[in-house]
Amino acid sequence: MVGEEHVSMLPQAPTKIWKAEVNGRQNEILAPSNAILLDVLRDKVGTLGVKRGCDMGTCGCCTVMIDGVPRLSCLTMAFEVQDSKITTVEGLSEGAHLAPIQQCFAEHGGSQCGFCTPGFLIVSQALLNENKSPTDQEVSCAIEGNLCRCTGYQQIIESIQAAAAINRGDVEPAKPASEAHSNPHPSGPN
Numbered sequence: 001m002v003g004e005e006h007v008s009m010l011p012q013a014p015t016k017i018w019k020a021e022v023n024g025r026q027n028e029i030l031a032p033s034n035a036i037l038l039d040v041l042r043d044k045v046g047t048l049g050v051k052r053g054c055d056m057g058t059c060g061c062c063t064v065m066i067d068g069v070p071r072l073s074c075l076t077m078a079f080e081v082q083d084s085k086i087t088t089v090e091g092l093s094e095g096a097h098l099a100p101i102q103q104c105f106a107e108h109g110g111s112q113c114g115f116c117t118p119g120f121l122i123v124s125q126a127l128l129n130e131n132k133s134p135t136d137q138e139v140s141c142a143i144e145g146n147l148c149r150c151t152g153y154q155q156i157i158e159s160i161q162a163a164a165a166i167n168r169g170d171v172e173p174a175k176p177a178s179e180a181h182s183n184p185h186p187s188g189p190n
């Protein structure tokens with residue numbers, strides 16, 4: 001109504017400076033003290049590779065690595081992981097070149113529509129950082145919290161095993177099909 005002040009139903013949380021290293025870059029960002037990490041990463045840091053799927057901890061699309069450990073960013077309070085090192089899918093590539101895990105997902109059909117892929121890539125890379133030669137059973141355990149509606153999972157397991165073989169030096173990585181893009185991960189809104 002004209003002249004009537006809007007009264008919000010819930011009190012606004014105070015804003016604070018959130019500090020963390022994201023993909024090797026230090027960030028200092030003003031965020032509400034009750035902010036969810038997923039929102040801070042997408043809306044403030046601009047890492048749009050972090051996907052919002054279910055927003056309730058069941059799909060794995062929003063997974064990021066926090067100090068090397070995969071966590072669901074939709075269930076993580078941003079200030080709970082203040083001062084940590086966060087890796088999103090954008091941080092996996094080696095400069096403008098895809099990491100073996102990314103290349104193998106592309107080559108072995110581990111990514112189809114691609115919406116779930118960032119979460120799968122993060123849990124896969126975390127597994128390979130800890131275990132250079134996982135069994136298929138260990139791969140299945142690592143990805144059990146991630147849902148994919150397209151691939152049937154077998155291609156994802158093959159992609160992870162192919163990347164493990166490249167990382168061990170057992171096979172040569174295939175030549176990239178195209179030239180590296182100069183800016184493969186344009187950032188989102190500030």
Ligand code: FES
Nearest residue numbers: 053054055060074
């Ligand atoms: S969006 Fe976080 S688990 Fe689905």
Ligand code: FES
Nearest residue numbers: 112113148149150
């Ligand atoms: S590739 Fe489409 S949901 Fe996994």
